[in-house]
Amino acid sequence: MKTLLAALFLSASAVATAGAQTSAPATLPQPPVAAKKPHEVKTPFGAVRQDEYYWLRDDTRKNPEMLAYLTAENAYADRMLAPARPLAETLYRETIGRIKQDDSTVPSRTRGYLYYARFDTGANYTILARKADSGGTEEILLDQPKMAEGKGFFQIGDWEVSMDNRYLAYAEDTVGRRQYTLRIKDLKTGALLPDTIGNMDGGAVWSADGRTLFYVDKDPVTLLSKRIKAHVIGTPASSDRVVYEEKDDSFYIGVGRTSDDKFICIVMESTVSNEARCAPAADPTRFTLLAPREREFKYSADHVGNRWIIRTNWNAKNYKLMSVGDGNAARGRAAWKDLVPHSDTVFIENFQPFTGFLAIEERAGGNKRVRILTDAGKSSPVQADEPAYAMSLSGNSEVDTPWVRYTYDSLVTPTTTYETNVKTGERRTLKVQPVPGYDPSRYVTERVWATARDGTRIPVSLVYAKGFRKDGSAALFQQAYGSYGSSTDPRFSPVNPSLLDRGMVYAIAHIRGGQEMGRGWYDDGHLLNKKNSFTDFIDVTRYLVDQGYARKGRVAAMGGSAGGLLMGAVANMAPQDYGVIVAQVPFVDVVTTMLDASIPLTTNEYDEWGNPADKRYYDYMLSYSPYDNVTAQAYPALYVGTGLWDSQVQYYEPAKWVARLRARKTGNNPLVFRVNMEAGHGGKSGRFERYRQQSEWMAFALTTLKVD
Known part of the structure; x- marks a missing residue:
């Protein structure tokens, strides 16, 4: 391996081969050059594509040639990022200086x-x-600092205390691939039980007697959640009973408990359908179906008292709430009754039932808010004073209480935990997240609306330092996600003041593909409408430049995972609009990945991206897939990050993309590729480590944009 690595470094320092990018100045290090090896990717209907970097895929993660290439990329990144290292250290120190070190949750x-x-x-x-x-x-x-000692990666996925308060079950990941190991601790003695279960999902649920655990067993290759198993304390994992097995690979499965702890529910969910099977926690032997799965029919259910509350899209695009009494639940949705009707302008995102009332999370005007609805029919939205904000229900672990706890965030306001009394109307502040040295009065948040090329108005959340002048000279940092119906809310970050204090504007583009504006917002940004996400992002950038928030080209764009797909598409479609693009764990090889059902999560994604076995979807996906659309053009400066053990977006997608970019792009703008060899999708574990990683690419972006 040492010989191979040395050879690779020699090739990296040699003159770029024919077809590679224009040579950089002699004073700069030369990037690694990945070998090209012919490989055909075929479709069921006969289409064939050449993928010269397919060899970088190694599911064992042991191929010496592949590892040498990634190691060389890291070495090159170290050299290229060296000039920005002092700024990265400054940014890191500034950020952790805004974090109260001896903090605790409410x-x-x-x-x-x-x-x-x-x-x-x-x-x-x-x-x-x-x-x-x-x-x-x-x-x-759980003493996690002690548990993490000597480990390159450590994460507790979830934990659950038995109903009798005796046992603690927790899921532990020491690789970063989200293949957890389930362990059980006796809280009476402090000892770990010998019971150990590997390759499971991140959570488990106790039966009412505290002797049986229900957990999700994963497929070891595809990492799909396949089976719900029951483990009895003191028995070997090999004897665990299969409670449910999902045959359809487009569905995820999970297990949970209702808010009143009376039922254990197995939930199966795909992009466009789901179903739930529930059993009494006191006797979880027979799971009863609440409503059968049906394409384009979705629901989720919770239980309090003697009724089920159901959130559903049944004749309700933006969802509605329905209810059914215990005595009629077995009749299915024919017995469901409307509780909160559908609205064309308000999207019901979540809810939590309490004794005597409901707490509802809903979206209106691009903001997420909380509303209280009593059983008597009184409706009370929780008010907010800022134009862009986010509220979330939080920490409501008991239902027999008049108090509802929720958090409030904005780009200016640190996370604040409140609780309000439904009976008296009293509201009290439980905690304001301490941010040492931070003064919110020095900053301004705005909500503006950019017009997309098809006339759609796109909400944009902005924050900048007070006194900022819209004279078209500033640098802009713009972020978005825009997939899976996942909304990007304007929440406070201890990182942002370092940008704002240097005169930058920070923007979140709430592009289609999320659900900020309702379910239709998602429908208009996935499958054969996916390109709307990309053009929305570009049109937001151009709007902000036109309005004087930034100078053209002095814009940094950032996205991760599916947001990394967004970055790859934007880089191909409008490279001239951006000075730097940061793509973290980017999903950039869309077609090849979606053609391969053995790759983790592929089959779950067909209703998000399309199945390229169908030529109509193949052609559309191929038209925007970042890897397939790299051309001989000048790209902005690029920082690409990945984790070798990523289970969501496999490391070889960004590796191949970087290799092809190096071979085809023109100009001298830098391209650095940071590979975390000991982590997965979320990067290194630990609260400070993620800020250190973030400071590296922030410093790269600021240096590129000439931000002092």
Whole structure:
């Protein structure tokens, strides 16, 4: 391997081969040159594409030639980023200086205990603890700093305490591939039980007697959630009973408990359909179907008292709430009754039932808010004073209470946790996230509306320092996601003041493909409408430049995962509009990935992107796939990041994209590729590590845009 690595470095420092980008000045290091090896990618209907970098795929992640190439890319990135390293360190110090190091969460009460997580000063991970709500000493459940010692990656996926408060089940990942190991701790003795279950999803649910755990078993190759199994404490994992097995590979499955703890529910969900099967937690032997799956029919259900509350799109594009009593639940949706009707302008995103009322998360005008609806029919939206904000229900672990807890964020306002009393109207502040040295009065947030090329008005959330002048000279940092119906809310970040204090504007483009403006917003940004996401982003940039928020070309764009697909498409379609593009764990090889059902998550994604086995979808996806549309043109400066163990977007997608960009792009703008060899989709674990990684690409962007 050393010989191969040395040879690769020699080729990297040699003159670029014919067809590669224009040579950079002699003083700059030369990038690695990936070998080209002929490979055909075929479709079921006969189309053939050449993929000269397909060899970079190695599912074992042990191929010496592939690892040498990634190592060389990291070495090249180190050299290219060296001039920006002092700024990166400054940005990192500024960011962590705004983080209260010995912080803790607001305690949440569950079955007589107050649960919370706390950071010790300097720690990367929290200590999970509880106290009896009647008083007493702290009981440490998970000492994550100690558990993470000596590990390159560490993450607790989820944890669950048994109904009798005796046992703690938790899921642990030490690779970053989201293949968790389930462990059980006896909270009475503090000892770990010998019970260990591997290759499971991130969470588990206890039966009412605290002796049986229901968990999701994953396919070891595709990483699809395939089976719900039941594990009885003290028995070997090999004897775990299969409770449910999903045959349709387009569905994810999960297991959870209703808000009142009375039922355990198995949920199967695809992009356009789902179903739920529930059993009493006291006797989880027979799971009853609430409503059968049907294409374009979605619902989710929760239970409190003697009724089920159901959120559904049944004759309701923006969703509505319905209810059914326990005695009629077996009749299916024929027995469901309208509770909150459909609205053309308000999208119901989530809800939580309490005894005597409902708390509803809904979207209106691009903002996410909370509304309270009593059983008597009184409706009360929670008010906000800023033009762009986000509210979320949070920490409501018990239903027999008049208090509803929620968080409030904006690009200016740090996360604030409130609770309001439904009976009295009293509101109290439980916590304002401390941000040392930060003064919100120094910043301004705005909501503007950019007109897309087809006439659609796109909401944009902005923040900048007070006194900012729209004279067309500033630098802009623009971010978006725009896929899966996932909305990008304007939430506070301790990172942003470092941009704003340097005169930059920060913008979130709420492009189609999310659900900021309702379900139709998503429908207009996926499948055969996917290009709307890309053109929306570009049109937002041009609008902000035209309005004087930034100078043309002095714009940094950033997106990750499916947002990385957005970055790849934008780089191909409008490279002249951006000075720098940051693409983290980008999904850029759309067609090849979607043709291969063995790649993790592919089959779940057919209703998001289309199945390229169908020529209509193949042609459309091929027309925007970033990897397939790299051309001989001048691209902006690019920072691309990936994780070798990524389970969501495999490392070889960005690796191939970078290799092809290096071979075809013209000009001298830098392209750096940072490969995290010990992490997956979310990068390195730990609260400070992610800010250190973020500071690297931020410094690259600021240096490129000449931001002091």
